[in-house]
Amino acid sequence: xxxxIKSQRLGEEFLRIKHKSGLTLLLCPMKGYSSAYAxxxxxxxxxxxxxxxxDGALIQxxxxxxxxxxxxxxxxxxxxxxxxxxxxxxxxxxxxSFDKTAYLFSCSDNFKESLSILMHLVTEPYFTxxxxxxxxGIIGQEIKMYDDSPEWRVMFNLMEALFEKHPLKIDIxxxxxxxxxxxxxxxxxxxxxxxxxNNMALAIAGxxxxxxxxxxxxxxxxxxxxMTAQRILVDEPAQVVKHRVEQQLPVATPLFQIGFKxxxxxxxxNLINQVYDEILLDTIAxxxxxxxxxxxxxxxxxSTFVGEVMAGRDFAVTLFEGESRDPDKVYEALCGEIRxxxxxxxxxxxxxxxxxxxxxxxxxxxARVDSVASLMLTTQFGGADMYTVLEAAAGATYEMLTARxxxxxxxxxxxxxxxxxxxxA
Amino acid sequence: xxxxxRRRRIxxxxxxxSVTDPKFKHNRISVNYILPLEKETVSANALIPFLLRKGxxxxxxxxxxxxxxxxxxxxxxxxxxxxxxxxxxxxVSISGLDDKFTLDGEAMVAQCAGLLAGLATDPNLVDGAxxxxxxxxxxxxxxxxxxxxxxxxxxxxxxxxxxxxxxxEPAALRKYGYVEDVKKIxxxxxxxxxxxxxxxxxxxxxxxxxxxxxxxxEIMEATFAKLDxxxxxxxxxxxxxxxxxxxxxxxxxxxxxxxLAMGFRTGAAQNMDELSAMRLMVAMFGGTPxxxxxxxxxxxxxxxxxxxxRFDRITGIMLVDSGVxxxxxxxxxxxxxxxxxxxxxxxFTDEELENTLLTMKNxxxxxxxxxxxxxDWYMAxxxxxxARSPQEEAELMAKVTREDVMAAAQKVTLDTVYFLTGEKED
Numbered sequence: 017x018x019x020x021i022k023s024q025r026l027g028e029e030f031l032r033i034k035h036k037s038g039l040t041l042l043l044c045p046m047k048g049y050s051s052a053y054a055x056x057x058x059x060x061x062x063x064x065x066x067x068x069x070x071d072g073a074l075i076q077x078x079x080x081x082x083x084x085x086x087x088x089x090x091x092x093x094x095x096x097x098x099x100x101x102x103x104x105x106x107x108x109x110x111x112x113s114f115d116k117t118a119y120l121f122s123c124s125d126n127f128k129e130s131l132s133i134l135m136h137l138v139t140e141p142y143f144t145x146x147x148x149x150x151x152x153g154i155i156g157q158e159i160k161m162y163d164d165s166p167e168w169r170v171m172f173n174l175m176e177a178l179f180e181k182h183p184l185k186i187d188i189x190x191x192x193x194x195x196x197x198x199x200x201x202x203x204x205x206x207x208x209x210x211x212x213x214n215n216m217a218l219a220i221a222g223x224x225x226x227x228x229x230x231x232x233x234x235x236x237x238x239x240x241x242x243m244t245a246q247r248i249l250v251d252e253p254a255q256v257v258k259h260r261v262e263q264q265l266p267v268a269t270p271l272f273q274i275g276f277k278x279x280x281x282x283x284x285x286n287l288i289n290q291v292y293d294e295i296l297l298d299t300i301a302x303x304x305x306x307x308x309x310x311x312x313x314x315x316x317x318x319s320t321f322v323g324e325v326m327a328g329r330d331f332a333v334t335l336f337e338g339e340s341r342d343p344d345k346v347y348e349a350l351c352g353e354i355r356x357x358x359x360x361x362x363x364x365x366x367x368x369x370x371x372x373x374x375x376x377x378x379x380x381x382x383a384r385v386d387s388v389a390s391l392m393l394t395t396q397f398g399g400a401d402m403y404t405v406l407e408a409a410a411g412a413t414y415e416m417l418t419a420r421x422x423x424x425x426x427x428x429x430x431x432x433x434x435x436x437x438x439x440x441a
Numbered sequence: 442x443x444x445x446x447r448r449r450r451i452x453x454x455x456x457x458x459s460v461t462d463p464k465f466k467h468n469r470i471s472v473n474y475i476l477p478l479e480k481e482t483v484s485a486n487a488l489i490p491f492l493l494r495k496g497x498x499x500x501x502x503x504x505x506x507x508x509x510x511x512x513x514x515x516x517x518x519x520x521x522x523x524x525x526x527x528x529x530x531x532x533v534s535i536s537g538l539d540d541k542f543t544l545d546g547e548a549m550v551a552q553c554a555g556l557l558a559g560l561a562t563d564p565n566l567v568d569g570a571x572x573x574x575x576x577x578x579x580x581x582x583x584x585x586x587x588x589x590x591x592x593x594x595x596x597x598x599x600x601x602x603x604x605x606x607x608x609x610e611p612a613a614l615r616k617y618g619y620v621e622d623v624k625k626i627x628x629x630x631x632x633x634x635x636x637x638x639x640x641x642x643x644x645x646x647x648x649x650x651x652x653x654x655x656x657x658x659e660i661m662e663a664t665f666a667k668l669d670x671x672x673x674x675x676x677x678x679x680x681x682x683x684x685x686x687x688x689x690x691x692x693x694x695x696x697x698x699x700x701l702a703m704g705f706r707t708g709a710a711q712n713m714d715e716l717s718a719m720r721l722m723v724a725m726f727g728g729t730p731x732x733x734x735x736x737x738x739x740x741x742x743x744x745x746x747x748x749x750x751r752f753d754r755i756t757g758i759m760l761v762d763s764g765v766x767x768x769x770x771x772x773x774x775x776x777x778x779x780x781x782x783x784x785x786x787x788x789f790t791d792e793e794l795e796n797t798l799l800t801m802k803n804x805x806x807x808x809x810x811x812x813x814x815x816x817d818w819y820m821a822x823x824x825x826x827x828a829r830s831p832q833e834e835a836e837l838m839a840k841v842t843r844e845d846v847m848a849a850a851q852k853v854t855l856d857t858v859y860f861l862t863g864e865k866e867d
Contacts, residue, residue, distance in 0.1 A: 051803075098731050101730075102800065105798075125806070160697045161764050163698075164696045267589070268592065269588070303507040306504065312503075318578075339585060372513075372515065375514060379514075383466040
């Protein structure tokens with residue numbers, strides 16, 4: 017099944033093909049580019065802490081398994097995939113997020129050879145007790161590196177304050193203790209449950225031939241069984257756990273994140289709301305606002321201050337982050353301004369400027385091979401296509417944003433996370 | 442694709458360079474003031490870009506300036522300081538959508554260039570001083586940036602190693618300067634610094650994007666024609682060929698993973714062929730996920746999550762760094778030096794050489810697919826007084842032989858070992 021998805025606004029298009037193996041192919045050849053960027057992703061990330069298997073049994077997964085699996089997929093019976101990519105010159109990597117795992121390469125030459133390596137890598141698991149044990153050493157060091165990272169800690173501390181049950185609050189890499197529980201069997205169980213081609217998509221953008229992709233898919237990908245693993249949705253309360261959390265680490269100026277917990281909706285709504293939330297973040301406290309100016313002039317924020325949206329399958333958080341000598345005052349100022357806007361209405365000029373700015377920012381994403389591939393994959397998993405977000409920015413109205421401000425930015429459902437320097441003894 | 446640089450002198454030591462490609466949707470324009478890196482001026486200079494981004498004589502109010510930028514489809518204004526060997530670069534840049542993608546047909550290039558020209562050359566000085574409030578806030582922010590270095594332990598360790606290694610050379614200086622000197626800046630002294638920078642620095646203006654750069658070039662030429670310029674020649678870059686003796690330093694801090702950083706010298710000034718060989722050698726040694734360091738220190742010995750080598754072609758310094766457990770330090774250091782010996786005696790396969798070359802070619806060809814890639818590439822070229830395209834660089838690299846790589850490795854000597862570790866011995 018082949019669809020051509022077009023954007024009239026951009027005069028551009030991409031292909032969506034449901035391959036007979038079950039895999040969704042998202043293909044966007046781009047003229048004038050030297051490189052191609054391929055992203056093979058599965059809708060399986062760190063938030064999957066348990067699932068129900070085909071026999072109806074509840075399977076618990078140790079924290080950090082999705083990320084561990086990502087590392088181990090690079091190994092096959094013949095050795096390490098990096099060694100194979102070395103022969104094509106491609107630059108390869110992988111990442112695990114809250115709700116997906118993706119394997120990628122970027123290349124300017126030898127596209128077919130690199131894509132063949134990627135398809136084999138993702139579809140041929142190979143785990144042994146020895147290789148699992150070796151990885152525990154490497155990932156243990158990665159976890160320790162993150163333990164020392166104030167930026168990483170301030171975020172997960174915020175998640176712990178916002179979420180009572182949702183596995184979003186658990187570090188993507190797990191802990192030294194949880195990864196010690198992972199065995200080759202754990203990895204096979206999760207692989208078989210979630211690395212099902214029906215649950216996956218391959219997004220490619222840039223300099224490549226569509227026919228080459230189709231030929232390789234026919235040759236390498238075997239039809240997948242229907243997906244049987246059932247996800248367990250967490251019954252997360254709307255309220256937050258606590259409004260403030262603090263940790264001490266060596267930092268110069270305290271770091272903070274202020275998060276607002278929204279009630280998640282359908283996947284597609286979460287995707288479109290993400291664009292609206294970005295416009296709102298800018299309307300509330302972008303550099304063009306009176307609030308930004310007063311906080312900056314008061315010396316409680318500096319130019320590291322920025323807004324961000326984290327949304328996925330069953331979560332939506334908007335947040336402000338930065339450095340501050342008085343994060344509590346920033347929190348108070350933001351909540352005060354949000355309440356005022358909810359009471360008195362959004363400034364129309366500020367809304368229009370923010371809408372244009374977000375539109376301009378999204379437009380730039382369609383000019384890069386890596387961001388086109390990422391957008392195709394993310395929006396596919398979000399139940400839409402990559403032009404949906406650009407249209408959402410272009411089509412956002414004052415009324416929609418007024419409604420969204422009321423539902424997604426509730427100071428009662430917010431929290432402040434701070435990392436400060438240890439007090440001198 | 443034509444990603445070559447077009448460069449033209451538009452004033453007294455003022456150059457306008459452009460690289461255009463229709464595939465993009467934005468244009469980035471940057472004004473770069475290039476100055477010698479000196480202890481006496483580094484801190485005062487570093488404050489300038491952050492003051493310039495606050496407003497110009499034409500648009501002195503920061504909030505109104507940002508309202509203008511937001512209306513221009515979120516054109517982004519940035520200002521920063523960077524360091525190329527012994528040079529300090531102050532930049533103010535603007536990135537905006539091209540005219541052809543606007544909803545109402547605005548002349549984006551001309552508007553962005555006009556705003557940028559005002560911000561970079563004509564700040565809102567009143568009675569020979571920057572606004573007091575701005576100076577106070579931006580001084581604090583600069584001090585915070587200097588002190589924030591400690592937040593990222595990996596970068597902190599690398600910088601510390603370089604500082605110890607290059608003591609007495611400009612390369613030892615920090616790009617943002619020093620807290621005690623930042624504190625001394627006044628609204629008047631900042632204005633004097635700005636006027637000195639504007640009068641004496643070499644100026645490189647870079648336009649990268651899909652649009653027509655002509656309006657930007659005309660605006661910049663007219664802007665600089667009105668200014669009083671007396672450029673001072675930049676000194677030659679300093680390069681120390683070899684280490685006299687190995688310096689060692691251990692620092693303790695509250696952290697869970699220790700950081701090992703090793704600084705190496707790589708010989709006297711090199712011609713282009715030797716430079717290509719050195720770059721390839723460093724990549725084979727520790728610049729790829731199949732490099733000697735990655736495969737042996739990380740994969741075989743499972744000692745760390747990262748162990749990598751990087752090369753600064755201006756100073757000729759190679760830095761190797763790794764995050765390890767304190768008790769594994771000796772093992773990691775021994776293996777790093779052992780792998781360097783392997784490189785020196787040619788104990789690598791032809792396949793490793795070919796594969797590294799492929800990887801380097803791949804990353805060079807990818808440069809031209811993003812605006813930031815192109816801008817960084819050509820800025821680094823201009824700092825070395827060359828203007829090679831990534832493609833030309835790839836061709837040079839393809840000529841490097843196994844013997845060239847061995848010869849490059851043999852020039853490498855260890856200079857400094859710096860170790861950042863936890864408070865207590867394990």
